[in-house]
Amino acid sequence: MGLFLLKRLTTLLATLLGASAVVFLVLEILPGNAAQMLMGPDASPEAVAALASKLGLDQPALQRYGQWxxxxxxxxxxxxxxxxxxVLDLVLERLALTVPLALMAMVITTVLALLAGVYAASRHNRWGDVGVMALAQVGIAIPNFWFAILLILLFSVKLQWFAAGGFPGWTEDSGGGLLQALQALLLPAVALAVVQAAILARITRSAVLEVLREDFVRTARAKGLSQRAALWGHVLRNAMIPVVTVMGLQFASLLAGTIVVENVFYLPGLGRLIFQSIANRDLIVVRNCVMLLAAMVIVVNFVVDILYAVIDPRVKASDI
Incomplete structure (x- = not known):
């Protein structure tokens, strides 16, 4: 297990370093000047040059990369x-909204997908299977920002059950509370979860169907185990490796997908911070936020690799 973790940690660090180089290089070659944006179009070249020197923008790119x-x-x-x-204070303040939003969306995604996928697999080629897969296909085709607008029109404008946007805060001192905060995040979480749940349901169905054809499932059923007990007690665990893979990628996608949904619901999260920083040419914020999102994706993939070894010890053995 130690050698397995060491290999994964080495890959993690190398990938983080490579991602940082790509992020820095891409933002470095973009046109525009942050000092000019801050000073305004009417500023003199001398004033712009002085501000660029103060901000360290006149230093060589390699030196600035090393400092970063x-x-x-x-x-x-x-x-x-x-x-x-x-920037750290800004990021931590916005992550207090973005991470709970992504986690809530991931919980909704997982519950809906596992229930729908196992249900469809247990009724293979019957109306239940066809209906669930048809709904999943519709869910995959719906853009989450468009679905978010539909949710606002229905539940905020028509029924008036939820606010159309904004975030009251997690504490009563900020004018909100835990219940009000979760209520404000529910519609954005559903908007993010629908597409991901549709994808994961199809993956779950395929994985469960493949395991259902194995000999040990037929043996368990022949010994008198009910279909439900076999599905949830034996089949699902053995089908979880491809499901966990997709779940890891989806959680990373949910973190990045908040950029659009947070702007639709006017939520002060990390996605809105990135959007505003791009508009203000605040590259240091954009660089750190993009790197943070990339690091989250890489770390999630690392956790998925570790979960592989927990779910199926053969993965660890084959790697060593």
Missing amino acids: IGGLVAGNMGESYAYSSP
Whole structure:
């Protein structure tokens, strides 16, 4: 197990380093000047050059990359040009909304997908299977931002059960509370979860059907085990490796997908921060936020690799 973890950790660190280089390079070659954006179009070249020097934008790219990586290792993301505030504080403040939103969407995705996938597999080639897969196909075809607008029209405008946007905060001091905060995140979480649940339901169905054809399932059924007990007690666990793979990728996708949905519901999360920073040409915020999202994707994949070994020890043995 130790060698398995060491290999995975080495891959994790190498991938993080490669991702940081790509993020820095892509943002470096983009046109535009942050100092010019802050000073305005009427600023003199001397004033723009002075501000660029103050911000360190006149330094060589390799030197700035080294300073950025060193700051990330030390927990220092620098200071935002537009907000005049440490980037770390801005990111932590916005993550307090984005991470719970993604987790809520992932819980909804997992529950809906597992129930629908197992149900469809247990009724293979019958009306239940056809109906669930038809709904899943519709769910895959729906863009989450368009579905978010439909949810607002139905539950906020028509029924008036939920607010159309905004976030009251997690505490009563901020004017909200836990219940109000969860209520404000419910519609965005559903909008994010629908497409992902449809995809995961199809993967779950395929994986369960494949395991149902195995000899040990027929043996368990022949010994008198009920279909429900066989499905949930034996089949689902053996079908979980492809399901866990997709779940890991989907959670990373949900974190990135909040950029659009947060703007639809006017939520002050990480996605809205990235959107505003792009508009303000605040590249230091954009760079750190994109790197954070990339790191989350990489770490999630690392966790999925570890879960492989927990679910199926043969994966660990074959790797060693």
